[in-house]
Amino acid sequence: MMETDACIHPYPVGTASVRRMAMEAGALGFGSIVVPGEVAGVYHGVRIIPAVIISETDLRRVIGQIRRHSNSGNLVFVDAGDNGFNRAVLAQKGLNAIRCLHQIPKKAFDHISARLAYENSIAVEIDLYPLIHEKGIFRQRVLNRYNDLMRLHSRYQFPLILSSNAFSVLDLRSPDEIRLLCSLFGMEKDDTNWALQTVSTLISPVESVMVAP
Amino acid sequence: MxxxxxxxxxxxxxxxxxxxxxxxxxxxxxxxxxxxxxxxxxxxxxxxxxxxxxxxxxxxxxxxxxxxxxxxxxxxxxxxxxxxxxxxxxxxxxxxxxxxxxxxxxxxxxLSPVRFETISPLHFRDREYTARRYQGQKVDLQEKGINRQELLFLTQDDLEGL
Missing domain, CATH: 3.30.70.3250 (Ribonuclease P, Pop5 subunit)
Known part of the structure; x- marks a missing residue:
């Protein structure tokens, strides 16, 4: 399975074109990248996986947007919110991943949210951007949050995805570098390898097969 | 000693x-x-x-x-x-x-040394840049100016598509 950077932001949001991002990601060792608002394609041997990021806080609108985009061929990501919001969103079919967990209060993603994520095969995004770009207390908070997330993951085994959220080619990190960064918050190498490949299973989920007698 | x-x-x-x-x-x-x-x-x-x-x-x-x-x-x-x-x-x-x-x-x-050619000036989206074209499609654009010098990372295909 291909190793995937689960979210990058090319030009005009970032400072690098999607082709350049794909070229650099391929050189670093990725087989595919997830790009919000982009069309599917292959540049320089790297697969572009389109995605939609829903950043609303109103639950009805979020659910409406999930339903609208769920069969559009895009991966659907939702920014996490408070506890009730997260539980409601994680019960929705068609959602692929929940993101920005480092920006919400610690109790907003608890053991019930973790179980819901596992039951509905909704991935939880680990954003590496703040680990690379923040320092001091802000990075300590993010590390603390991810440590807590890993504790929940070891108990509930919900899927994880890893993203650099790169706005430039200078923000991209190779799979090896990501493995090293993840060791900062106690993520095992096997878990990191699995998380790097989770996007492939989100695109084509494994479904049970009924064998006719 | x-x-x-x-x-x-x-x-x-x-x-x-x-x-x-x-x-x-x-x-x-x-x-x-x-x-x-x-x-x-x-x-x-x-x-x-x-x-x-x-x-x-x-x-x-x-x-x-x-x-x-x-x-x-x-x-x-x-x-x-x-x-x-x-x-x-x-x-x-x-x-x-x-x-x-x-x-x-x-x-x-x-390792092969980094080789590039400089193209100046280059106009991209109504702004003036200095471009460094590397081997293998990579093109870096540095905006000309004093205050804000934006750095863009493109490919040769992006420039040809303009």
Whole structure:
């Protein structure tokens, strides 16, 4: 399975074109990248996986947007919110991943949210951007949050995805570098390898097969 | 003074780093302070003192950094979190680790030097840029100006598509 950077932001949001991002990601060792608002394609041997990021806080609108985009061929990501919001969103079919967990209060993603994520095969995004770009207390908070997330993951085994959220080619990190960064918050190498490949299973989920007698 | 015998010296590890973007080369002293800052902010003063990171050389798109043996992984993690050298955006990617400088120098001599041509001026989206075209499709655009010099990373296909 291909190793995937689960979210990058090319030009005009970032400072690098999607082709350049794909070229650099391929050189670093990725087989595919997830790009919000982009069309599917292959540049320089790297697969572009389109995605939609829903950043609303109103639950009805979020659910409406999930339903609208769920069969559009895009991966659907939702920014996490408070506890009730997260539980409601994680019960929705068609959602692929929940993101920005480092920006919400610690109790907003608890053991019930973790179980819901596992039951509905909704991935939880680990954003590496703040680990690379923040320092001091802000990075300590993010590390603390991810440590807590890993504790929940070891108990509930919900899927994880890893993203650099790169706005430039200078923000991209190779799979090896990501493995090293993840060791900062106690993520095992096997878990990191699995998380790097989770996007492939989100695109084509494994479904049970009924064998006719 | 008689030098300390090799068996009594601390073992060291040398890391070969690729600098991105490769030009212009950062000042080795500035790079050293940036590496030290990254190590200190991530692991603290005590660990930085044990690690003893030093920039040995820097040029032609590559840098060699040294640390005490056993700390190379921590140094690599700290280098992953390095994002700028004196306000210039930069990324460092570890290419190789070795116990001797000679091995890394051989490795660098085997790598092809970074070649580019400069195109100036180049107009992109109503702005004027200086372009550096590297081998293999890569084109970096540096905006001309005094206050805000935007740096864009494109490919040859992007420019031809204009």
């Amino acid at each position: 008689k030098p300390r015998p090799p068996t009594m010296r601390e073992k060291r590890r040398y890391l070969l780093l690729r600098i991105d973007p490769p030009t212009p080369d950062p000042d080795p002293k500035d790079l050293y302070f940036s590496v030290l800052d990254s190590v200190t902010s991530l692991y603290g003063d005590a660990e930085a003192a044990r690690m003893m990171p030093v920039v040995i050389s820097c040029g032609s798109g590559y840098a060699v950094v040294r640390c005490i043996r056993g700390y190379e992984e921590k140094l690599r993690i700290a280098i992953v979190t390095l994002t700028s050298v004196t306000e210039r955006r930069i990324a460092l990617h570890a290419v190789a680790t070795s116990g001797t400088l000679l091995a890394l120098r051989r490795r660098v001599s085997g």
